[in-house]
Amino acid sequence: MASKQNSKFTSALGHSKATVEKSHISHASKKRIREIRKLGFNTDAIITGLLKGNKTQLSKAITLIESNANKHEHAVKKIIAASLPHANKSVRIGITGVPGVGKSTFIESFGNYLIQLGKKVAVLAVDPSSSISGGSILGDKTRMEELVKSEAAFIRPTASGDSLGGVARKTRESVILCEAAGFDVILIETVGVGQSETAVHSMTDFFLLLKLAGAGDELQGIKRGIIEMADAILINKADGQNKKAAKQAKVEFKRALHLYPEKRSNWIPKVKLCSALENWGIEQTWEMLTNYFSLTKKNNFFEENRKQQNKYWLLQSINEQLKSQFYNHPEIKKELAEQLEKIHQQKTTPFEAANYLLTLKR
Known part of the structure; x- marks a missing residue:
């Protein structure tokens, strides 16, 4: 009792x-x-x-x-405009994984290790916004108690809002500002759900997927899209009684990676083990990343990839601005309310209403 x-x-x-x-x-x-x-x-x-x-x-x-x-x-x-001449001098690393995989703990251990090497580390952590209240906890600073104290670290939690896949609308511009401020390693942590991985992949040089062993998703959790994007899979919490399961998961993920096409970068994706809590596997992770950057800079993929990303974000920015201009147009605001009422009364369909509203902007 x-x-x-x-x-x-x-x-x-x-x-x-x-x-x-x-x-x-x-x-x-x-x-x-x-x-x-x-x-x-x-x-x-x-x-x-x-x-x-x-x-x-x-x-x-x-x-x-x-x-x-x-x-x-x-x-x-x-x-x-003032920041651009001082930008593009960092490496940008995307980090994703389901809630509970230990992203914040890993980032703190990884960030502290990089600072010991003389690096300046910026963490842009995107917190999920509630689709009901619009609120967000923004708790990453409380989960990275040691890293946040370092003068060589900058942690910025941002609410995802209603942007694509939970990635803050201005994250890419924030990367440029962090680079201009002298941060040479930018870590972008995603929400870990939805399509956030796609958006972060399109603004980073290396994409790291954190996984758990023993969670029942070693094979079921292998979704084609996320595995194709990953440059490495890091099995976290490989400690204590979970170490044996982590080693088995490593073997299974390695087998699975052979099913996917070769990357344009000529990089062969790796599967590594680590324990952010016990602080081992961190040094090996950075060694793997430096090998990747060395290879991709030598074969020009690094620079070409950034050019393609700039093209993607140009088109994305155009789409967002057109969307913003459309919904903020006074006539559209008025007519949108009327069309929604007509749909409710079954006097028109969503498709007809959309076509009508779009013709108003032509």
């Missing part, structure tokens, strides 16, 4: 702690936004500080980038 009561108490305590943490993060985020709004933006000061590696000014610049307010548009263009 006492055991059950203790269990209930522990559970309640954990729930209470999570609630307080969530409330604290939400309060801290709101406080930061209020302070920035109160101070206002000095674009020249932001640019000067950003180029000197000032993390406060970098944060302000990213806040501006993420703003949808028209009044910030000129400042954003000025900051991007």
Whole structure:
């Protein structure tokens, strides 16, 4: 009986702690936004500080980038223009995996190791937004307690909003700002669900997929799209009683990779084991990455891949701007409400309503 009561108490305590943490993060985020709004933006000061590696000014610049307010548009263009000549000097690594795979723990161990090597590490962590409330926990800083303390690290959690696959709409521009601020390794952590992997793959140089052994998904979880994109599979939490299962999973993933076509980069995807908690396998992971960058820079794939990514993001930006202009058009706003009412009354179909609305913009 006492055991059950203790269990209930522990559970309640954990729930209470999570609630307080969530409330604290939400309060801290709101406080930061209020302070920035109160101070206002000095674009020249932001640019000067950003180029000197000032993390406060970098944060302000990213806040501006993420703003949808028209009044910030000129400042954003000025900051991007000033940053571009200093960008493209980093390596960009996408990291994905299902919730619970240990992405935050891995990133903290990996980031700390890179800092010991003299690197400056920026982490752009995209948190999922609720489709109901629109809210987001933004808890990555609390999960990377050691890394966040380092002067050589910058961690920016961002709500995914309604953008493609849960990747923040301005993540690519944020990468440019981080590079201009002197960060030479950019880690982009995805939500780990939906199509976020596709979007992150299109803005990174190396795509790392974290997996778990013993979760019952060694083969079932191998979805063609995600495996084709992965440049390496890292089986995390390969420690304790899970080590044997991790070794078996490594063999199965290696077999599965042989079923997929050869990559244009001429890189053969690797399967590695690691334990972010026990901090082993981290050095080998970076060694694998340096081998990849050496190969792809030598055969010109690295540069060609970035050119293709720029083309993709140009087209993506055009699509987003057209979409924004369409929905913000006064006549469309008025007619959209009327067409939705007609659909509700079964006086028209969604397809007919769409065609009608599109003709208004021609």
